[in-house]
Amino acid sequence: MTNTNRRFVLASRPTGFPTPQNFRLEESQIPQPAEGEVLLRTLYLSLDPYMRGRMNDAPSYAPPVNIDEVMIGGTVTRVEESKNPKFAVGDLVLSTNGWQDYAVSDGTGLARLDNDMPHPSLALGVMGMPGFTAYVGLLDIGEPKPGETVVVSAATGAVGSAVGQIAKLKGCRVIGVAGGAEKCRYAVEELGFDACIDRHEADLKEQLAAACPDGIDVYFENVGGAVFDAVLPLLNVHARIPVCGRIASYNATSLPDGPDRSPALIGMLLVKRIKMQGFIIFDHYESRYRDFVKDMTGWLAEGKVKYREDVVEGLENAPAAFIGMLNGKNFGKLVVKVS
Amino acid sequence: MTNTNRRFVLASRPTGFPTPQNFRLEESQIPQPAEGEVLLRTLYLSLDPYMRGRMNDAPSYAPPVNIDEVMIGGTVTRVEESKNPKFAVGDLVLSTNGWQDYAVSDGTGLARLDNDMPHPSLALGVMGMPGFTAYVGLLDIGEPKPGETVVVSAATGAVGSAVGQIAKLKGCRVIGVAGGAEKCRYAVEELGFDACIDRHEADLKEQLAAACPDGIDVYFENVGGAVFDAVLPLLNVHARIPVCGRIASYNATSLPDGPDRSPALIGMLLVKRIKMQGFIIFDHYESRYRDFVKDMTGWLAEGKVKYREDVVEGLENAPAAFIGMLNGKNFGKLVVKVS
Known part of the structure; x- marks a missing residue:
């Protein structure tokens, strides 16, 4: 000292x-x-x-x-x-x-x-705020059902890796999007995702579409930008989008060039009856933190979440x-x- | 014949x-x-x-x-x-x-x-599809609580008039947006809304802000366009937006000019923890139609909904x-x- x-x-x-x-x-x-x-x-x-x-x-x-x-x-x-x-x-x-x-x-x-x-x-990680963020956002807003397809961006990050693994535990097909082949390999081989797409690939849209033959039921949004654009056309009727973060926009100094796509986005929410909901984890400690600690402690002890x-x-x-x-x-x- | x-x-x-x-x-x-x-x-x-x-x-x-x-x-x-x-x-x-x-x-x-x-x-109206649309969108997606501020666009239409009156029955402050002074007068004097703003007014944003001193907790979206833009900055933390219709966009042949405001919209959903959810009434007959008929029949008989x-x-x-x-x-x- x-x-x-x-x-x-x-x-x-x-x-x-x-x-x-x-x-x-x-x-x-x-x-x-x-x-x-x-x-x-x-x-x-x-x-x-x-x-x-x-x-x-x-x-x-x-x-x-x-x-x-x-x-x-x-x-x-x-x-x-x-x-x-x-x-x-x-x-x-x-x-x-x-x-x-x-x-x-x-x-x-x-x-x-x-x-x-x-x-x-x-x-500070899987047993803390990021793990809890994954838990609440996926389960309470995403409401994944067995057999559904869940896509998570920033898939090997603190939040994304927990989202994908919890979704697997709930019986979903899980597709990650991450930056680079090494992260993608890790998501599939270590975390057990069904597939993971490298967001740097020029044909991101096509690769994601190929990995989601039944469309996307839950998109856990961590990044925004090109990944969000690739997800949009694949969303199923009644899809849910927990909006956790938009890291691709955090350093933007202006809005992207036009046209203004927001009417098209909202029109799609309507036609496909999609729920898009932002959340901040600090709102949820009182109601859900105990459940999270109990569940996550068990999953870690059993080796079900890495x-x-x-x-x-x-x-x-x-x-x-x-x-x-x-x-x-x-x-x-x-x-x-x-x- | x-x-x-x-x-x-x-x-x-x-x-x-x-x-x-x-x-x-x-x-x-x-x-x-x-x-x-x-x-x-x-x-x-x-x-x-x-x-x-x-x-x-x-x-x-x-x-x-x-x-x-x-x-x-x-x-x-x-x-x-x-x-x-x-x-x-x-x-x-x-x-x-x-x-x-x-x-x-x-x-x-x-x-x-x-x-x-x-x-x-x-x-075909208040006891039918439009009334049921108002009921499900407001109650199940909007989740209004007593004392909250509810804004509804197309306020004297088949859906909007029911939305506002049901919201009043639930103890909310209700602000309508409608086209023209006569419709606005009707919304306040006949339907019992707390205020109604003429969407044709050049200072729509300012008038809506003045009518919503505590912000907006529920925005029932029927129209999109300029009304939506006026609502956005007034939305409170944890606001809900049932997306029922976007009549201002139905006849658009192209997207509005840029910039692309969709990242800003989604960023706001995140920071304010807002739920935006599209719905189509045909999905809800099985689960909610009986409740609607019972409630609306009573409200009409008691003169509580006009x-x-x-x-x-x-x-x-x-x-x-x-x-x-x-x-x-x-x-x-x-x-x-x-x-």
């Missing part, structure tokens, strides 16, 4: 893709916990696509990160000092320290983890890893090992 | 708005019922926006009307001759004779009406009335009194 806390603050708001210059590494004194507070040391920092939205000064489901403020983020942390009777030194805790080594907390919003958890970073992490060593590498993720360079759930 | 059956067939497919030339009035012999069949004489023909879609040779939820085929349509009819033991001469029957005086039927798909029903055309019909006399006037409806010229449920 040194005397300093390293932290990344938002130095400037990106225009289009973020650059390293949008982040600034600062050193500050380690904060001291007041009465009722704990000092938390970051073990793992989660890097997730939603953080791109928080870098914009635009209305969204949560306020933006302010300039010079520490970048937000979910973290697995250890209690390093405690002046709160509910926490003991050494406790493993899920918190939102953000992109820094240390933070103090009065205990609000902290979730205890098993202190002897063999693989604590999973609390996961893959992309672990980056060192907080100093967080900006590059984050920018890489927005370009699809990560392979599996991206986490930073901070200490 | 004359010897001839008058019927309108589809003479040609419209490009853009239909013209009278797209329809051809023919005379044919009155068909003779075979064993097991009945001869039905049309009393009332329903004219509805969905018919425009059937005039196109495009994939939809139902096959198009073929060239030289009788225009489809719901009808209230009397049994004129019967060789089917289930029906007696004089029985009042809901059928799909289409745009003609007579048709034969083997009984499939016929629905009996009360023979002494004082106002049989209601079976209706307005726009009755056109004479089958020969059907094309002009239909084209007028696509221009918003009808005021209330449009029916043709055929005999």
